[in-house]
Amino acid sequence: MAEGLTSTSSGLHAPLPRPYGRVYRSRGRTVIELQGEVDIASAKPIGAHLDVVTAVRGHHVVIDLTHVAFFDCSGLALLCRARRRTAENGGRMWVVCDSxxxxxxxxxxxVLDVFRTLPTLDDALAAEDW
Incomplete structure (x- = not known):
């Protein structure tokens, strides 16, 4: 799905609200492509969406920060929560970031050693370990 995900029997979810990014499936993983600024102002809407995505059992999630211009500790808290929830539900999470x-x-x-950060989306979609 190119623009977003809709509710299905597999437990997928609504699209990430603009202007925060987009969500799509690729190679069996849910890619959350964040855009713009990930800070205290955007934490609530992004966090609510991440909670839905990470609640799915066995879900493999890629969070793509390639298009993020600003990222602060609020964004880091969002990713820590998403990682914990994904792991608790038997899934895996990768972060795309070269900034x-x-x-x-x-x-x-x-937390640099806690997250598996990869420089490209292709690397994250191909990653098997972690």
Whole structure:
């Protein structure tokens, strides 16, 4: 699905509200492509959507930060929650990020080793480990 996901018997969900990004399925994984700023102002709508995505049992999730211009500790908290919920439900989560600024936030939050960050979406979709 190119633009978003709709409710189905497999437990998928509504599209991520604009202007925060888009959601689609690729190679058996749900890709959440975030855009713009991920900060305290966007945390609530993005977080509500991530909660729905990560509640699905055995779900494999890729969070793509390639199009994010600003990312702060609120965004980091969202990703930590999404990772925990995904793992609790037997799924896996990968993060696509090659931005030195965003990776600096990961290092400052002491979670760079907790997340599997990969530089490209293709890398994340092909990843088997983690």
């Amino acid at each position: 030195p600024g965003i990776l600096r936030v990961f290092r400052a939050g002491a």
